[in-house]
Amino acid sequence: MGKTIGIDLGTTNSCVAFLENGEATVIPNAEGSRTTPSVVAFSKDGERIVGSAAKRQAVTNSARTVFSIKREMGTDNRTKIDGKSYTPQEISAIILQKLKLDAEAYLGESVTDAVITVPAYFSDSQRQATKDAGRIAGLNVLRIINEPTAAAMAYGMDKGGAQRIMVYDLGGGTFDVSVLDINNEVIEVLATAGNNRLGGDDFDNCVVSWLLEEFRRQEKIDLSTDTAAMGRIREAAEKAKIELSAALTTTVSLPFLYSDRNGAKHLETTLTRAKFDELTAHLVKATMGPVEQALRDAGLKPGDLNRVLLVGGSTRIPAVQAAVKSITGREPSRDINPDECVAMGAALQGGVMQGEVKGLLLLDVTPLSLGIETMGDVFSRIIERNTIVPVQRSQVFTTAANFQTSVDIHVLQGEREIASCNKTLGKFRLSGIRRALRGVPQIEVTFSIDANGIVNVSAKDLGTGKHQEITLTQSSNMSSAEIDRAVKDAERYAEEDALRKQRAELQNRAEELLYQAKNAQKKLNAVDKERIEGMRKRVKQAMDAGNDRELKAACEDLTDALNACGRYVDPSDMNDDDGAMDADIT
Numbered sequence: 229m230g231k232t233i234g235i236d237l238g239t240t241n242s243c244v245a246f247l248e249n250g251e252a253t254v255i256p257n258a259e260g261s262r263t264t265p266s267v268v269a270f271s272k273d274g275e276r277i278v279g280s281a282a283k284r285q286a287v288t289n290s291a292r293t294v295f296s297i298k299r300e301m302g303t304d305n306r307t308k309i310d311g312k313s314y315t316p317q318e319i320s321a322i323i324l325q326k327l328k329l330d331a332e333a334y335l336g337e338s339v340t341d342a343v344i345t346v347p348a349y350f351s352d353s354q355r356q357a358t359k360d361a362g363r364i365a366g367l368n369v370l371r372i373i374n375e376p377t378a379a380a381m382a383y384g385m386d387k388g389g390a391q392r393i394m395v396y397d398l399g400g401g402t403f404d405v406s407v408l409d410i411n412n413e414v415i416e417v418l419a420t421a422g423n424n425r426l427g428g429d430d431f432d433n434c435v436v437s438w439l440l441e442e443f444r445r446q447e448k449i450d451l452s453t454d455t456a457a458m459g460r461i462r463e464a465a466e467k468a469k470i471e472l473s474a475a476l477t478t479t480v481s482l483p484f485l486y487s488d489r490n491g492a493k494h495l496e497t498t499l500t501r502a503k504f505d506e507l508t509a510h511l512v513k514a515t516m517g518p519v520e521q522a523l524r525d526a527g528l529k530p531g532d533l534n535r536v537l538l539v540g541g542s543t544r545i546p547a548v549q550a551a552v553k554s555i556t557g558r559e560p561s562r563d564i565n566p567d568e569c570v571a572m573g574a575a576l577q578g579g580v581m582q583g584e585v586k587g588l589l590l591l592d593v594t595p596l597s598l599g600i601e602t603m604g605d606v607f608s609r610i611i612e613r614n615t616i617v618p619v620q621r622s623q624v625f626t627t628a629a630n631f632q633t634s635v636d637i638h639v640l641q642g643e644r645e646i647a648s649c650n651k652t653l654g655k656f657r658l659s660g661i662r663r664a665l666r667g668v669p670q671i672e673v674t675f676s677i678d679a680n681g682i683v684n685v686s687a688k689d690l691g692t693g694k695h696q697e698i699t700l701t702q703s704s705n706m707s708s709a710e711i712d713r714a715v716k717d718a719e720r721y722a723e724e725d726a727l728r729k730q731r732a733e734l735q736n737r738a739e740e741l742l743y744q745a746k747n748a749q750k751k752l753n754a755v756d757k758e759r760i761e762g763m764r765k766r767v768k769q770a771m772d773a774g775n776d777r778e779l780k781a782a783c784e785d786l787t788d789a790l791n792a793c794g795r796y797v798d799p800s801d802m803n804d805d806d807g808a809m810d811a812d813i814t
């Protein structure tokens with residue numbers, strides 16, 4: 229068996245580490261650098277270039293250069309170069325291949341296994357895509373772990389004692405915040421939140437827009453469609469941003485940026501840190517919501533935190549550091565290297581899995597709730613967000629109609645109470661259910677999330693033993709914007725959703741009651757039968773009129789009347805434990 233490495237596959241830069249005598253150590257690449265730009269280029273004669281060489285040639289070969297492919301992971305987007313189309317997994321695999329080769333050259337032996345990190349907020353399909361990229365690159369991916377968790381592992385290894393820490397991770401393209409509990413050698417993630425489309429690239433874009441505006445003001449020329457000029461402006465914008473982390477002002481100098489018959493045009497301007505902070509204030513602010521949410525989900529106040537760790541290159545921005553300090557009330561720790569700690573944590577996890585590191589236990593969580601659609605467009609959660617993974621949970625549901633022989637299982641991910649407002653991960657049908665009255669079949673739905681955060685759903689008819697399952701793969705693409713919207717909507721619509729859920733439950737209860745009453749009537753004397761019939765009518769009328777208050781009262785009266793006749797079985801006895809499932813089952 230070859231060596232195991234830990235890989236931080238970043239949006240902008242990647243880093244590799246391995247375990248040397250139980251210590252995580254960063255492996256320099258073939259060029260001698262400790263991080264490798266996550267850039268892939270194809271030269272005109274078809275050669276693949278990766279890393280700093282690809283980044284250097286980007287300005288003159290921008291159409292054949294791929295940046296920030298991590299942002300596309302889990303999507304169906306393709307990169308087309310010279311008539312060939314590449315999936316995001318394939319481009320990522322090209323980066324992973326270089327990392328693997330460089331590690332092998334450094335270590336002098338083959339590398340077979342890897343632990344790869346992803347943002348905690350990566351969805352199921354993004355994790356799948358990352359795993360696939362590893363496989364394409366010829367790596368056996370032992371585990372996908374969350375970046376902030378890896379950072380905490382690297383940090384927590386030599387610390388000991390109980391600690392509650394927050395990891396604020398702002399990289400090139402993603403933002404994550406996690407709250408963790410480190411107790412001796414058990415690292416437990418209490419909560420995680422974030423936005424997988426917010427990062428240093430967005431800060432660059434703000435500077436790019438400002439530079440374009442400056443040039444437009446000075447020269448009355450719009451360069452936004454000039455690919456070559458844009459490449460240089462983008463490079464200069466990132467450089468200015470980085471310089472402003474250390475200096476209060478920086479000069480952007482781009483000679484011969486444009487030329488026309490009036491001669492060459494140059495861009496020469498000064499950007500102050502104050503102006504940069506003003507241009508990017510909304511981005512810094514956008515990270516604060518997830519910080520508050522993670523604390524809330526972990527059940528902690530800022531004062532409960534022992535430490536705040538900053539991870540990712542963009543946390544070098546002074547305004548980011550100030551905002552984190554102000555919201556947490558803590559000076560962020562600077563004793564871990566934000567560029568290297570994630571890869572080091574991944575190497576440690578590799579060591580744990582290969583038995584080289586003893587005792588360290590990692591308890592990670594799932595970022596969003598998972599469940600199925602049940603009757604009335606209700607989202608029935610089976611696994612709540614922030615549940616420790618790996619996890620397996622089952623719930624028993626039943627049918628909505630008499631003699632139903634199949635049920636459609638609609639698997640969803642999200643935080644809304646209303647099923648159609650959440651994200652569909654997949655659908656499948658369980659058929660061959662034994663013919664029976666509604667409410668009789670017992671259908672057990674099981675969700676499992678493995679240690680990589682990958683979801684498997686199965687359904688089983690407990691009567692016949694019929695079984696059906698799916699592993700959610702590429703269909704589960706959920707963009708960060710969607711995730712973001714899901715969480716924001718959930719907060720905004722929480723009240724409205726609760727009301728809609730109550731209504732759906734009331735309607736379900738009323739239907740069940742009408743059915744029970746109809747069955748009971750067969751065994752009643754004429755007087756009781758007529759009395760119950762009157763009450764059934766009242767329930768029906770209230771249902772048709774959509775009058776919830778009247779419906780509730782009518783249901784209560786009918787329930788009491790049925791109980792008085794000794795004929796009533798509380799529908800909640802049938803449904804509450806067993807749940808109600810899908811639009812065609814209850």
Ligand code: AMP
Pocket residue numbers: 238239240241242398399400401427428429466469470471473539540541542543544545566567
């Ligand atoms: P990562 O994905 O963690 O490698 O972070 C890369 C991002 O960090 C890129 O957007 C870089 O431009 C940004 N970055 C690196 N160094 C600095 C710095 N000193 N100040 C501001 N941003 C930085």
